[in-house]
Amino acid sequence: MNSTLPETTRVLIVESVPELATVWQRHLVRQGMHVTSVEGQEKAIEHLSENDTDIIILDLVIEEGCALAISDYANYRQPDARVIFVTNTSFFSDGSIFAHSANARAFVQSSTPPEDLAAMVAHYGAELQAG
Secondary structure, three states: OOOOOOOOEEEEOOOHOOOOOOHHHHHHOOOOEEEEEEHHHHHHHHHHHHHOEEEEEEEEEOOOOHHHHHHHHHHOOOOOOEEEEOOOOOOOOOOHHHHHHHEEEEEEEEEOHHHHHHHHHHHHHHHHHOO
């Protein structure tokens, strides 16, 4: 599998901890992806309203707003966008997140190594590009 995607892969990171978002963003940019990072629901909805997005890395517990509202909006506005949920809690650890979010593709801990998260983004980005 080729882990490098064309520059057109567009990623939105929604994460309340800027340092964590920066680490993820650096790994994704190194793979040639276009990455935007925001901290809450208002900015995420604004971004999704104005920009095409392929992959969303979405912290399930954000400080401002509701992650499921962002996921729902993305599903309505950009139904092809894939969501990778990240969390540092045990919420939805039973896998039920996939019943609540139609565009969810993965659910991982925030402590997942950034290179593993980047590999997941590459996988789902390639899936989108393949049609």
